[in-house]
Amino acid sequence: MKKLCLLVLAFLGGAQPAMAHPHVWTVIRNTVVAGPDGKITGLKVDWTFDETYSGFALEGLDTNGDGTFAPEEIAPLTKENIESLVESNYFISIKQSGKSLPYAPVTEFGQGYDGAKLTLWFLFPLKEAVDAKAGPIEFKVYDPDFFIAFDYATENPAKLQGQLAGGCAMTLKPLPTTEELDQTRTFLADKGTDWKPEDPQDFGAMFAQALVVACG
Numbered sequence: 162m163k164k165l166c167l168l169v170l171a172f173l174g175g176a177q178p179a180m181a182h183p184h185v186w187t188v189i190r191n192t193v194v195a196g197p198d199g200k201i202t203g204l205k206v207d208w209t210f211d212e213t214y215s216g217f218a219l220e221g222l223d224t225n226g227d228g229t230f231a232p233e234e235i236a237p238l239t240k241e242n243i244e245s246l247v248e249s250n251y252f253i254s255i256k257q258s259g260k261s262l263p264y265a266p267v268t269e270f271g272q273g274y275d276g277a278k279l280t281l282w283f284l285f286p287l288k289e290a291v292d293a294k295a296g297p298i299e300f301k302v303y304d305p306d307f308f309i310a311f312d313y314a315t316e317n318p319a320k321l322q323g324q325l326a327g328g329c330a331m332t333l334k335p336l337p338t339t340e341e342l343d344q345t346r347t348f349l350a351d352k353g354t355d356w357k358p359e360d361p362q363d364f365g366a367m368f369a370q371a372l373v374v375a376c377g
Contacts, residue, residue: 183310186211189302191319191372199326200290201374203264204253204300207282208311215279230274239272242281252304252311253285254366258296263288293329293374303369311369319372329376336370 192205210218222234246252246267255262270283291298302311313319319333 183307185214185309187309187311188314189311190314190317191300191302192322193300193319193331193372193374194284195321195323195325196290197323198290199324199329200292201287201298202290203284203286204255205282205284205322206251206253206302207280209278209280209314212277215274215277218279219274232273235272235274235279239270239281242272243267243270243283249304251283251285252302252309254301254303254369255285255287255298257291257293257298262291262298292326294326294376297373297375300372300374301366301369303366305366307368313370325374326376329374331372331374334371334373 188209190207192207193201194203194205196202218238219230219235222238223230224234225231250264251267253264255264265286265288267283267285270281272279272281274280304311313333319331321331325331
């Protein structure tokens, strides 16, 4: 079986933050999932990969040689994707009032190909349903090493499945301003090339766009 392309992340262990830059570009759409009681149960993500990555990932998977990729031909790649993402926490951060929330194993997932690009989707379930009234919940999707760029789609970037509790609302925060990015760059410029934050997720989080559920 061909090696999963996302395993290239293994090479990033020795990469320096100052030299990191994207090699895979991904358009994302997120769906916040709420239960009947309005509590948040997880996040469903859709990742559409760029054509270059998609072509490389599909290389050798047309097992019947008909020039197309049937669902059963893509299935092994999808399974490898999901398995390899475990060690990176699926590039997903869900925090309530700044504290990371534990999640359960990913069991619902799939992948499709439109003739040019692959789209991987999966449900990232929280271990326990969370009440947003106890504090704002922040969702971020990012690669802390910037090997993969995650950018929200311009159309329908985020939606809600279910209904939030009364007084609660979902908001996709804007991208960091130029001033905020300059401040981050200035902060990083003062660090040596061997510097890494204590929490590796913090580095990517500086640039990630946040989806937030908060209650008034």
